[in-house]
Amino acid sequence: MTQITVHRILPMAKRFLAKVVASGDAVIDATAGNGNETRYLAELVGDAGCVYAFDVQQEALAATAQKLGPLQSRVKLIHDGHENVLQYVKHPIAAATFNLGYLPYTDTGITTKAQTTIQAINAILQSLKCGGIITVSVYEGHDGGAESSALLAALSQLEQSVVHVARYELINQRNNAPYLLLLEKLK
Ligand SMILES: C[S@@+](CC[C@H](N)C(=O)[O-])C[C@H]1O[C@@H](n2cnc3c(N)ncnc32)[C@H](O)[C@@H]1O
Numbered sequence: 001m002t003q004i005t006v007h008r009i010l011p012m013a014k015r016f017l018a019k020v021v022a023s024g025d026a027v028i029d030a031t032a033g034n035g036n037e038t039r040y041l042a043e044l045v046g047d048a049g050c051v052y053a054f055d056v057q058q059e060a061l062a063a064t065a066q067k068l069g070p071l072q073s074r075v076k077l078i079h080d081g082h083e084n085v086l087q088y089v090k091h092p093i094a095a096a097t098f099n100l101g102y103l104p105y106t107d108t109g110i111t112t113k114a115q116t117t118i119q120a121i122n123a124i125l126q127s128l129k130c131g132g133i134i135t136v137s138v139y140e141g142h143d144g145g146a147e148s149s150a151l152l153a154a155l156s157q158l159e160q161s162v163v164h165v166a167r168y169e170l171i172n173q174r175n176n177a178p179y180l181l182l183l184e185k186l187k
Contacts, residue, residue, distance in 0.1 A: 008170065009168070010137060020131065021094050021095050025044075025094035027051055027052070027096065027097075028089060029041055029051060032060055034103065035067035041095075049074060052075075052078060054080060055077075061079055081120075085123050092132075094129055096124045096133075100112045100147060101141070112147060113147060118151060125158075125183070125185060129185065130185055130187055136182075137179075138181060141176040161186065164184045165183050166183075
């Protein structure tokens with residue numbers, strides 16, 4: 001079988017997370033949704049670690065709980081907006097992940113929004129360890145690119161001696177392909 005080197009966005013985000021998250025770490029899934037990334041993080045942190053998983057939709061947290069099965073003991077499911085993250089997370093954290101847009105296959109109209117996403121990223125940066133990362137998978141289709149534009153404008157202003165912000169994308173994809181933002185805290 002051919003070995004893939006240029007990964008799509010979500011597998012690439014997972015690879016970055018796997019590189020920095022160790023057993024026993026505290027981490028955040030800021031957009032739990034159906035729980036795919038929550039489960040992946042729960043596997044990475046092990047029994048001694050903790051995943052804080054946020055979603056504003058109770059149905060999403062129920063789907064995440066189901067996806068976790070016995071791994072739920074490693075996860076705190078939080079029914080609140082990620083912009084309130086510092087009310088819940090008191091430990092230094094190793095990593096956080098965001099998957100922006102709508103929960104697929106639902107018609108609730110609930111989607112992430114620029115203002116609260118930026119507020120959450122700034123808050124998480126305060127509790128992120130040096131060398132810790134935030135991955136943000138960004139889709140432009142859900143709101144005509146408004147959240148994406150506001151996010152790029154805000155993150156490009158972050159102080160470069162404190163945080164590196166990189167963008168990873170496949171440039172030959174059709175139909176509003178997502179891209180990945182990767183933030184690494186330097187000090
Ligand atoms: C694209 S989905 C996430 C997909 C998820 N990673 C999965 O595995 O299914 C985005 C999720 O963000 C949630 N969301 C929207 N605004 C939010 C907020 N302010 N705080 C936390 N979650 C939010 C939505 O309810 C939705 O479930």
